[in-house]
Amino acid sequence: MTEETLEVFKGFDKDLKCRGFQYEVGKTYTHNGPVSLCSSGFHAVELPLDAMSYYPPIGSVYHRAALGGVTDEREKDSKRVGAQITVGAQINVFGLIEAHVEAIWDRAAKKPSEKKNATTGDSAHAATTGYSAHAATTGYSAHAATTGDYANAATTGRYAHAATTGDSAHAATTGYSAHAATTGYSAHAATTGDSAHAATTGYSAHAATTGYSAHAATTGYSAHAATTGDSAHAATTGRYAHAATTGYSAHAATTGYSAHAATTGYSAHAATTGDYANAATTGRYANAATTGYSATNEASTADEGSIAAVLGRGKAKGALGCWLVLTERDNKRNILGVQAVQVDGETVHPNVFYTLLDGKVTEA
Numbered sequence: 001m002t003e004e005t006l007e008v009f010k011g012f013d014k015d016l017k018c019r020g021f022q023y024e025v026g027k028t029y030t031h032n033g034p035v036s037l038c039s040s041g042f043h044a045v046e047l048p049l050d051a052m053s054y055y056p057p058i059g060s061v062y063h064r065a066a067l068g069g070v071t072d073e074r075e076k077d078s079k080r081v082g083a084q085i086t087v088g089a090q091i092n093v094f095g096l097i098e099a100h101v102e103a104i105w106d107r108a109a110k111k112p113s114e115k116k117n118a119t120t121g122d123s124a125h126a127a128t129t130g131y132s133a134h135a136a137t138t139g140y141s142a143h144a145a146t147t148g149d150y151a152n153a154a155t156t157g158r159y160a161h162a163a164t165t166g167d168s169a170h171a172a173t174t175g176y177s178a179h180a181a182t183t184g185y186s187a188h189a190a191t192t193g194d195s196a197h198a199a200t201t202g203y204s205a206h207a208a209t210t211g212y213s214a215h216a217a218t219t220g221y222s223a224h225a226a227t228t229g230d231s232a233h234a235a236t237t238g239r240y241a242h243a244a245t246t247g248y249s250a251h252a253a254t255t256g257y258s259a260h261a262a263t264t265g266y267s268a269h270a271a272t273t274g275d276y277a278n279a280a281t282t283g284r285y286a287n288a289a290t291t292g293y294s295a296t297n298e299a300s301t302a303d304e305g306s307i308a309a310v311l312g313r314g315k316a317k318g319a320l321g322c323w324l325v326l327t328e329r330d331n332k333r334n335i336l337g338v339q340a341v342q343v344d345g346e347t348v349h350p351n352v353f354y355t356l357l358d359g360k361v362t363e364a
Contacts, residue, residue, distance in 0.1 A: 003068075003069075004070065005066050005067065005068045005070075006044075006046065006066070006067045006068075006070050006080060006082070007046075007064070007065075007066065008044035008045060008046055008064075008065050008066070008067045008080065009044060009045050009046075009047075009048045009050075009051045009062060009063070009064060009065065009091070009096070009099070010043075010044040010045070010051065010062070010063055010065045010085070010087070011051040011052070011054050011055025011060050011061070011062050012055065012060065012061050012062075012063065013055070013059065013060060013061075014059055014060065014061060016061065016063075016087075023087050024087065025063070025087050025088070025089070025090070026086075026087065026088075027086070027087060028084060028085070028086040029042065029084065029085050029086075029087075030083060030084045031082075031083045031084070035069065035071055035081055035082065035083045036071070036073070036081065037071060037073035037074075037075060037079065037080070037081045038075065038079075038081075040081075041071075041081040041082060041083055042067065042081065042082055042083070042084065042085035043079060043080070043081050044065050044067050044079075044080060044082075044085065045077065045078045045079050045080070046078035046080060046103070047077070047078040047100060047103055047104070047152070047170070048062075048091075048096045048097070048099040048100040048103065049096065049097070049100045049170040049172060049188045049190055050077045050078045050079065050170070051096070052188050052206045052208070053077060053168075053186050053188070053204065054079075056206050056224040056226075056242075057093055057206055057208045057224060057226040057244075058224050058226050058242050058243075058244045058262075061090055062090065062091050062092075062093075062096055063087050063088055063089065063090050063091060064088035064089055064091055065085055065086060065087050065088050066085065066086040066088065067080060067082040067084070067085050068082050068083065068084035068085070068086075069082045069083030069084050070082040076149075076150060076167075076168050077150065077168050077186075092210075092228075093190070093208050093210055093226070093228060094192050094210040094228070096190070097172050097174065097190040097191065097192045097208070097210065098174055098192060100152075100154065100170065100172045100190065101136075101154040101155070101156055101172045101173070101174050104134050104136050104152045104153070104154035104170075104172065105118065105136040105138065105154060105156070107134050107136075107152075117133070117134070117135045117136075117144075118134075118135075118136045118137070119136075119137045119138070119139060119142055120137070120138045120139055121139045121142065122139040122140040122141060122142060122157070123139065123140065123141045123142055124137060124139050124142045125137065125142055125143045125144070125145075126142070126143070126144045126145070126153075127144070127145045127146070128145075128146045128147075128148060128151055129146070129147045129148055130148045130151070131148045131149050131150065131151070132148065132149070132150045132151060133146060133148045133151045134146070134151060134152050134153070134154075135151070135152070135153045135154070135162075136153070136154045136155070137154075137155045137156070137157060137160055138155070138156045138157055139157045139160065140157045140158050140159065140160065140175075141157060141158070141159040141160055142155065142157050142160045143155065143160055143161045143162070143163075144160070144161075144162045144163075144171075145162070145163045145164070146163075146164045146165075146166060146169055147164070147165045147166055148166045148169070149166040149167050149168065149169065149184075150166065150167070150168050150169060151164060151166050151169045152164065152169055152170045152171070152172075153169070153170075153171045153172075153180075154171070154172045154173070155172075155173045155174070155175060155178055156173070156174045156175055157175045157178065158175040158176045158177065158178065158193070159175065159176070159177050159178055160173060160175050160178045161173065161178055161179045161180070161181075162178070162179075162180045162181075162189075163180070163181045163182070164181075164182045164183070164184060164187055165182075165183045165184060166184045166187065167184040167185040167186065167187060167202070168184060168185065168186045168187055169182060169184050169187045170182065170187055170188045170189070170190070171187070171188075171189045171190075171198075172189075172190045172191070173190075173191045173192070173193060173196055174191070174192045174193055175193045175196065176193040176194050176195065176196065176211075177193060177194070177195045177196055178191065178193050178196045179191065179196055179197045179198070179199075180196070180197075180198045180199075180207075181198070181199045181200070182199075182200045182201070182202060182205055183200070183201045183202055184202045184205065185202045185203050185204065185205065185220075186202060186203070186204045186205055187200060187202050187205045188200065188205055188206045188207070188208070189205070189206075189207045189208075189216075190207070190208045190209070191208075191209045191210070191211060191214055192209075192210045192211055193211045193214065194211040194212040194213060194214060194229070195211065195212070195213045195214055196209065196211050196214045197209065197214055197215045197216070197217070198214070198215075198216045198217075198225075199216070199217045199218070200217075200218045200219070200220060200223055201218075201219045201220055202220045202223065203220045203221045203222065203223065203238075204220065204221070204222045204223055205218065205220050205223045206218065206223055206224045206225070206226070207223070207224075207225045207226075207234075208225075208226045208227070209226075209227045209228070209229060209232055210227070210228045210229055211229045211232065212229040212230050212231060212232065212247075213229065213230070213231045213232055214227065214229050214232045215227065215232055215233045215234070215235070216232070216233075216234045216235075216243075217234070217235045217236070218235075218236045218237070218238060218241055219236075219237045219238055220238045220241065221238040221239050221240065221241065221256075222238065222239070222240045222241055223236065223238050223241045224236065224241055224242045224243070224244075225241070225242075225243045225244075225252075226243070226244045226245070227244075227245045227246070227247060227250055228245075228246045228247055229247045229250065230247040230248040230249060230250060230265070231247065231248065231249045231250055232245065232247050232250045233245065233250055233251045233252070233253070234250070234251075234252045234253075234261075235252070235253045235254070236253075236254045236255070236256060236259055237254075237255045237256055238256045238259065239256040239257045239258065239259065239274070240256065240257070240258050240259055241254065241256050241259045242254065242259055242260045242261070242262070243259070243260075243261045243262075243270075244261070244262045244263070245262075245263045245264070245265060245268055246263070246264045246265055247265045247268065248265045248266045248267065248268065248283075249265065249266070249267045249268055250263065250265050250268045251263065251268055251269045251270070251271070252268070252269075252270045252271070252279075253270070253271045253272070254271075254272045254273070254274060254277055255272075255273045255274055256274045256277070257274040257275055257276060257277065258274060258275070258276040258277055259272065259274050259277045260272065260277055260278045260279070260280070261277070261278075261279045261280075261288075262279075262280045262281070263280075263281045263282070263283060263286055264281070264282045264283055265283045265286065266283045266284050266285065266286065267283065267284070267285045267286055268281065268283050268286045269281065269286055269287045269288070269289070270286070270287075270288045270289070271288075271289045271290070271291075272289075272290045272291070272292060272297075273290075273291045273292060274292050275292040275293050275294045275297070275312075276292065276294045276296055276297065277290060277292050277297065278290065278296075278297060278298040278299070278300075279298070279299050279300075280298070280299075280300045280301075281300070281301050281302065281303075281306060282301075282302040282303070283302075283303065284303045284305055284306070285303065285305045285306060286301065286303060286306055287301065287306050287307045287308070287309070288300055288301050288306070288307075288308045288309070288316075289307075289308075289309040289310075289311060290309070290310055290311065290312060290314055291311045291312045292312045292313075292314070293312045293313045293329065293333055294312070294313060294314060295313060295314060295315075295355075296314065297310060297312060297313060297314025297315070298314060298315055298316070298317075298353065299314065299315075299316040299317075300316065300317045300318065300353075301317075301318045301319060301322050302318070302319050303319055303322060304319055304320060304321030304322050305321070305322070306318065306319075306322045306323075307322065307323045307324075307325060308322065308323075308324050308325070309324075309325035310324075310325065310326055310327055310355075311325070311327050312327065312329065312333075313327065313328075313329050313333075314355070315353040315354060315355040315364035316353065316354060316355075317350075317351055317352055317353045317354065318343050318350065318351075319343065319350050319351065320343055320344075320345050320350040321342070321343060322342070322343050323340055323341070323342050323343070324340065324341050324342075324343065324348065324354055324361075325338065325339075325340045326338070326339050326340075326341070326354060326355060326356035326361060327356060328355075328356040328357065328358075328359065336359070337356060337359050338356075339356055339361060341354070341361050348361065
């Protein structure tokens, strides 16, 4: 166990809880008893994007932290465990990505014991194939690529792409129109620049973007996609893979089983096609639609100018003035009827779920 204090990053749920334990910013907590990685003690990660493996970008918050009494144990990623932790300031996805790029650049440039490749010139590429080998570039149109396990790629220049194929190998870019892509298991892709897309194909491999018109897409099981920029869409095809957007006209769509879609921006629609997959919107003129077949499928909107539509089987609710489209189907999924009703506050009440049953609009 080292006496050195590590600067780390830690994920929490939206209430600042981790595994049921309530934390507070600025407070120091000490673990009494044995400290063991993945067993006991306080856990956090050294590389920012590794936090997404434990707390995906949808519904989570991230904070800087100081970890003391750290053991020498290491896992497949940068996860560490210590006897003491102090929770610092919150860091958003944008900050998380920038911090990750900075960390990878630091590792690539300063750690002679690890295989590395770093470039600073325009159009100067960096590539590595070894295990735990980092690639970093800072120049305009300078790409970074890795194929090894636990091998990260990071770029800061405009039009400078980052790509990885190894398991748990992250790709991050901060430049305009600089894309990030990963194919490995639990390998995240993140971008902060406008028109800079992020895509992942691996299981539990998340994609996040913060720039304008910067899309995020995932195909893996439990691999979430999140965007915060205007006109930046999020899409997932995997089972339990959620999509969320906060920007204006930024749509969210999912096709997987139990894969939810949520948007908060103006005119930002949410759509799901999988069973047990809900769609929710809070922005003005932002519609929600589900086509999955399940009594628990939900479509909800929070604005009077929106439509909540259940095209498969399920229930819908909305704010006063919005419209609900309800579908009734039999056990073979044949359509028995479709009705559209307005939430008028008298016959149909706001923020109450309704379904179509035996041809009648009924509270669910």
